[in-house]
Amino acid sequence: MSQNQLAQIHLKITRHIEKHSQLPGALLPLLHAIQDDLGFIPEDSYSLISKALNLSVAEVHGVVSFYHHFRTQVPGKHILQVCRAESCQAMGSEALEQHIKSHLSVDFHETTEDGAITLEPVYCLGNCACSPAVMLDGDVYGRVSASKIDGLIACARETVMNSEAA
Template identity: 60%
Template structure:
């Protein structure tokens, strides 16, 4: 998704399609991020003027929420759960393994652009800990070996 070209007209179309909803800003930001993988900072003035908000207000919302990002992610985003139920089943070791295997820390992309790594606080998969999510796919009972299999399978996907 990171390679996807974005243009201001595409963003304008999204904003205009949703701006009449009550409380439209979050749906708009989601739609932009769903399409582009992130919310380009250059789109902030447009969103602000369409919603009659200040740029600071729009930026304030984007920066408040962990999920929204202003830089392109890798082709796949891997979320590692850091919450207590996963900690009870060894997520600390999984977290360390993930960082070492990918060679990056949280909020970074691998140099080949394949992966981003993000922490997440609970995926609701607590009966099958430890958990990760790749894109929108949750994986349970993830051992370091299983993590490597998932990474390889994800890479192999077209």
């Protein structure tokens, strides 16, 4: 990242800290706000957050690392989440996971080499009646097969290629 990009990120984080630091139990709302804005929570922001909330850096790191939802790296252009809850497992999500990992050449919490897709596990999308389920960029899909996920991945990659060509 360029110095200008880093400065912009620092400014955004500082603004979120100013907005949330006086709230009771401010850490989680602050972390959510930062991730919603940036797509991740930079590890170098932990010291700013800890000072503002009178916490240790270890406490901030502990919360970020405890919750699977939080990312510490820049995500891909698209986020693909695979449900790992019992209903989805009973309906074949483990085989679907393996197919996706093989197709994308990544594991959970990794981003494809082209930066298009980040793969994440999720522990219930509330779509149990239509298991196995995935979520792509906030949209939930049920009864997902290998061919259906291949189509979703192809569409996601196409949007990345189209946006880069524009």
